[in-house]
Every structure is written in C-alpha cells, then in structure tokens.
Amino acid sequence: PPVIVWLRRDLRLSDQPAIVEAASQGPVVPVYVLDDETPKHRRMGAASRWWLHNSLEKLDAALRAKGSRLILRKGRSEEVLKAVAEEVGASSVHALHHYEPWWRNAEKAVAQVLDLHLHHGNYLAPPGSVLNGSGRPYKIYTPFWRALHERLPPIEPLPAPRKLDAPGNWPGSDSLKEWRLLPSAPDWAGGMRDTWEPGEAGAQARLQAFVEEASAYESQRNLPSVEGTSMLSPHLHFGEISPSQAWHAVADAGGSVETFLGELGWRDYAQNVILQFPEYGNRSAKEDFGHLPWRSGKGADSDLAAWQQGRTGYPIVDAGMRQLWHTGWIHNRVRMIVASFLIKHLLIDWRAGEQWFWDTLVDADYGSNAVNWQWSAGSGVDAQMFVRIMAPLTQSEKFDAAGYIRDWVPELADFSDAEIHDPGSASRLRGYPAKLVEHRAARERALAAWAHSKGH
Numbered sequence: 157p158p159v160i161v162w163l164r165r166d167l168r169l170s171d172q173p174a175i176v177e178a179a180s181q182g183p184v185v186p187v188y189v190l191d192d193e194t195p196k197h198r199r200m201g202a203a204s205r206w207w208l209h210n211s212l213e214k215l216d217a218a219l220r221a222k223g224s225r226l227i228l229r230k231g232r233s234e235e236v237l238k239a240v241a242e243e244v245g246a247s248s249v250h251a252l253h254h255y256e257p258w259w260r261n262a263e264k265a266v267a268q269v270l271d272l273h274l275h276h277g278n279y280l281a282p283p284g285s286v287l288n289g290s291g292r293p294y295k296i297y298t299p300f301w302r303a304l305h306e307r308l309p310p311i312e313p314l315p316a317p318r319k320l321d322a323p324g325n326w327p328g329s330d331s332l333k334e335w336r337l338l339p340s341a342p343d344w345a346g347g348m349r350d351t352w353e354p355g356e357a358g359a360q361a362r363l364q365a366f367v368e369e370a371s372a373y374e375s376q377r378n379l380p381s382v383e384g385t386s387m388l389s390p391h392l393h394f395g396e397i398s399p400s401q402a403w404h405a406v407a408d409a410g411g412s413v414e415t416f417l418g419e420l421g422w423r424d425y426a427q428n429v430i431l432q433f434p435e436y437g438n439r440s441a442k443e444d445f446g447h448l449p450w451r452s453g454k455g456a457d458s459d460l461a462a463w464q465q466g467r468t469g470y471p472i473v474d475a476g477m478r479q480l481w482h483t484g485w486i487h488n489r490v491r492m493i494v495a496s497f498l499i500k501h502l503l504i505d506w507r508a509g510e511q512w513f514w515d516t517l518v519d520a521d522y523g524s525n526a527v528n529w530q531w532s533a534g535s536g537v538d539a540q541m542f543v544r545i546m547a548p549l550t551q552s553e554k555f556d557a558a559g560y561i562r563d564w565v566p567e568l569a570d571f572s573d574a575e576i577h578d579p580g581s582a583s584r585l586r587g588y589p590a591k592l593v594e595h596r597a598a599r600e601r602a603l604a605a606w607a608h609s610k611g612h
C-alpha cells in the first residue's frame with residue numbers, strides 16, 4: 157500500500173529521511189497540510205506565507221521530475237491526513253520531528269489515528285538528546301554547544317531519491333493559488349522577490365556561494381554593509397536544506413569556520429529551549445519581568461508604530477526596520493540593535509517586537525525568535541543583563557554601518573560617513589524624523605524601570 161509523507165518545515169528532497177524511508181516501503185504520497193487551526197495565534201505570518209507559496213511550488217516541480225507530485229490540503233493535520241489515507245488506502249505516515257508546541261500536539265493527534273513514524277533530520281542532533289552530567293537538558297548555550305560539539309559531525313546527508321513510485325490513484329489536491337498565500341493589493345513582496353529564491357535549488361545556490369566566502373565570515377559577520385553571512389536562515393527554517401548538509405559543506409571548506417558552526421549550534425539550542433519551555437515565545441522566563449513597568453497606551457502605540465515603520469530618528473534602527481519590511485530579513489547585528497532599542501529605549505514589552513518579527517520575517521521561527529528576543533530583553537534562561545543597554549549610535553559607528561544606512565534610508569544618502577550615524581541638526585533632515593527619544597534620558601528611564609521591578 158502507499159505510504160504518506162507529511163511535510164511541514166522540511167520542504168526538500170535531499171537529506172530528507174521521511175521521504176527516503178517512505179520510498180523504501182512503497183509508493184509515496186507527499187502531502188502538505190496548511191494547518192492554521194492547530195497553531196491558533198501562532199499561524200504563520202504574512203512573510204512566511206509568501207515564502208511558503210514559492211517553496212511549495214518549487215517542491216511540486218521537483219517531485220514531478222521524479223514521477224511524483226505534491227498533494228495540498230487545508231485543515232487540521234490529523235483530520236486531513238486521515239482523509240487522504242482513506243482515499244489512497246494508506247495506513248502509515250512518515251514525517252520529521254518538529255518541536256513547536258503546536259506541532260508536537262498535532263503529532264500526538266496524528267499518532268492516534270494513523271501509524272506515524274517520526275524521523276530526525278532538521279537539527280544537528282535530536283533536540284532533547286543533548287544532556288548534562290545529571291541527565292538533564294541544558295539551559296545555557298555555551299555548555300550546550302560544548303556538549304553538542306562532541307557529538308559532531310552530524311551524520312552524512314542522504315542523497316535525494318532518484319525516483320519516487322506513484323500510487324495507483326492520486327488523491328485530489330487544492331490549488332495553491334486558491335490558498336491566497338501571496339499578497340494581492342497592495343503587493344508588498346517586490347523586495348522579497350528581488351532578494352530571495354525560495355526552494356531547494358535556491359538554498360543549494362546560497363550554500364555554494366557562501367562556502368566560497370566562508371573564510372571571511374569571522375571578520376565580516378558583524379558588518380551590515382557587506383554580505384558577510386550565509387543568508388541561509390529562511391531556507392533552514394523551511395527545511396529546504398538540512399543543517400547537516402550546511403555543516404559538512406562549510407566544515408569541508410576549511411578556514412576559521414568554527415563561529416559559523418556555533419551559529420548553527422544556536423539554532424539547535426533554541427529548539428532545546430522550546431522543548432523545555434513550550435511557552436517561551438509568549439512569556440518571560442524570569443519572574444522580575446512580570447513587574448517591569450512596560451509602557452502602554454497611546455504614546456507607546458505610536459512609538460511602536462514608528463519603530464515598525466523605521467521612523468525612530470536613529471538611522472541604524474530605521475535602516476534595519478526598513479530592510480525587514482522590504483526583504484523579510486535583517487542582518488543579525490542590526491536585529492540585536494533594533495530589539496534592544498524597542499525594549500530599552502522605548503520600554504516596550506519584547507513580545508510586541510517578537511510578534512512584529514513573527515509577521516514580517518521570512519525566517520520567522522518560534523524557537524529562534526523567542527530565544528533571541530528573550531536574550532536581548534534579559535528575560536531569558538540564557539540572556540544578557542537588562543541593564544546592558546546598547547547605544548545605537550556607538551554600535552552604528554563601531555560596525556561601520558554607513559553604507560547600509562545609505563541603502564535603506566535614502567533621505568540620508570548625501571550625509572558623510574562621519575555624520576550619517578547621527579544626522580543631528582534638524583535643518584538638514586529633509587523629511588527624516590527627529591529622534592523619538594534622547595539616548596541618555598531613555599537609558600535612565602529604562603534603568604529606573606528595572607530598579608522598580610527588582611523592588612517587588
């Protein structure tokens with residue numbers, strides 16, 4: 157009988173153990189279920205939906221080249237898979253493990269109605285398997301990475317199957333277009349189309365390009381004006397490429413690639429955190445943060461909107477937020493700066509920023525997003541201290557962001573490298589907004605808020 161492959165964030169044919177395993181047992185029915193019900197308020201954001209549309213289109217084409225096709229259905233995962241199984245006479249389902257709390261719920265529900273086989277394949281080591289001396293999962297990244305490192309290299313990637321046997325009858329499929337994952341009016345995805353090639357081929361091309369430059373990663377990764385990082389994050393998030401393949405390709409390239417491999421380690425770490433703390437995206441891990449007097453009301457709402465739209469009067473922050481809006485991605489150094497600015501300079505709850513990122517990032521990832529926001533806020537199990545407040549102007553100069561600012565804040569294009577970080581004098585601002593808050597005053601307000609929360 158045919159075997160179902162249930163696809164989620166694993167939209168690839170290379171190094172895809174669920175597909176390889178299913179194919180060894182019979183004809184394969186690959187199914188993608190658009191399940192907006194199980195995740196509730198964690199349904200995919202708009203930028204992710206744009207990416208998903210394109211990735212599914214590419215995956216269907218790749219499957220067709222192997223004699224197969226992609227079946228698209230909408231609804232609760234367990235109900236849809238049960239219906240498809242009945243239509244094709246299948247009883248077993250193969251899938252990769254996912255660790256978002258809603259996916260773990262869906263896996264339980266599917267396992268109650270079908271014979272579900274879950275495989276490891278989206279992380280360097282299975283989340284939950286890297287344990288300390290007393291058999292417990294790590295809460296802190298550094299010892300986690302040390303322990304994970306000892307288990308590496310990850311298993312060699314599996315090749316894509318040459319051909320996939322088709323079932324006698326194909327079950328019906330929705331039309332991708334009718335899912336309306338793409339924006340229509342207005343079409344805000346132009347910058348995304350210019351920046352990205354979603355799908356497995358695009359992921360492989362990014363990896364190849366990065367491998368050639370990987371030795372420069374160490375010295376360039378913090379400079380937003382150069383393309384010094386891999387830009388693999390959305391591809392890894394959607395599972396268009398496996399971390400094992402990225403690991404082997406980059407490790408083989410030689411040079412000082414340890415830092416890059418450690419970043420893949422952060423990706424694994426984030427999954428281990430949400431496995432221990434499923435509510436990590438919705439709640440601060442440290443109790444003091446419950447007493448922090450976050451700003452709310454009209455003034456805070458309009459400051460939040462200014463942050464979202466890149467109108468804070470801090471060029472490095474505005475450049476980052478505009479890059480996010482146009483391309484669905486921000487350079488990591490700038491993510492840290494904009495997050496710190498929202499939380500500390502504007503004293504707005506990190507969860508408002510997390511949600512904005514959730515909707516606008518093409519790499520929006522429950523674990524990675526929450527872990528990094530809670531790291532920036534200081535509220536996480538592994539975090540910098542709240543009282544370490546990044547100075548945006550100093551960061552902008554230190555990491556030489558002039559070129560980056562010129563790219564994203566055209567109003568400032570003719571400012572010199574020396575002036576552009578802090579354009580100051582209002583007469584020359586030409587439509588560029590004045591600063592929303594002064595650094596010193598904002599810093600003092602944040603420190604006072606912190607002292608207040610500690611007093612509780």
Ligand code: FAD
Pocket residue numbers: 377385386387388389390392393416419420421422423426486487488489491492495513517519520521522524525526528529532
């Ligand atoms: P590279 O530097 O080339 O790194 C390679 C890969 O390692 C990345 O593709 C990514 O998968 C992983 N990685 C790198 N840094 C981190 C990190 N700090 N945490 C977890 N994984 C990492 N990353 C996401 O994938 N999704 C998110 O939703 C996300 N939200 C973030 C929110 C904030 C506030 C901050 C500060 C960081 C966030 N990051 C998130 C982490 C990081 O910024 C991005 O992974 C990175 O910028 C992606 O670019 P790259 O692929 O060129 O990274």
